[in-house]
Amino acid sequence: MVERIVDAARIVLVRDGYESFTTNRVADQAHVSPGSLYQYFPDKSALVTEVMNRWSAEISDRVAASLPGAGPVDVRDPGSVRSIADALLTALEADAGLLRIVWEELPAVRHRAAQHALELRVRELLSVYLSAAGVPVGDPAVRAWVIVMAVENVAVRWVLDRPRISREALLDEFTALAGGYGQRG
Structure with missing residues (x-):
């Protein structure tokens, strides 16, 4: 029932x-009575929040799934960067x-919390990968923030x-952006 309601809300x-x-x-849309809907969601706001949370999780999961499981992402490797950027575009x-x-x-x-949670998850993943890859960075968290904000907004x-x-x-430009960061000390 909850799935049907959330799908209908979307x-x-x-x-x-x-x-x-x-x-x-x-x-x-869900083919349920309003009373049934209210048993699970008290108001419009709760429904929108649930749709947003699920959507953010889907995007995050799709991007995370594109990260290689065998090791860190090297932003100096155009193929890795390109596949991650492509996964983000596909998810969006x-x-x-x-x-x-x-x-x-x-x-x-209404959506800032979900957006910030998604950005934080992607930044944390990228920061860890940047550090593990041995990319010459002063502060991996700062570098990850700049990359995530630039790529997300574009x-x-x-x-x-x-x-x-x-x-x-566009993928060429994302690859060049990340490659430039991989060369900076």
């Missing part, structure tokens, strides 16, 4: 937008409609805006 959020998102619409593209709602419609207070805008930049050209 559909309604993307289809109707945040302003038109209501628990009644979600109940209709998987539900571009929800990404647009999150990035452009939800009040910042990737999101590329998915949402669809500029006349091919995926391959």
Whole structure:
């Protein structure tokens, strides 16, 4: 029942937008009574929060799954960087409609915690990989923050805006960015 309600909430959020998102619409989409919905979610806010938490976890899991299990990511290795950047783009593209709602419609207070949690997880992973790879960095956490913020924001805008930049050209730029960091001391 909970899965059905959350799936319906995601559909309604993307289809109707945040302003038109209501628990009644979600109940209709899930084919449950509003009373049944309220047994699991007390209000619109709780539903949106659950959708956001699950979506953030999906993106994080997809990106983490792209990291090689055999060892650290070497940002000097163009193939590793490219595959991770490609995984991020793929994860964001998987539900571009929800990404647009999150990035452009939800009040910042509604999604900041989930966004920060996702960013923190990716930064921590990258920081560990940078340190383990022996990349010459002063502070791996600072370097990871800069890389994650730059790549995240560019990737999101590329998915949402669809500029006349091919995926391959964007991946080339991400690889060059990370490669530049791998060469800095």
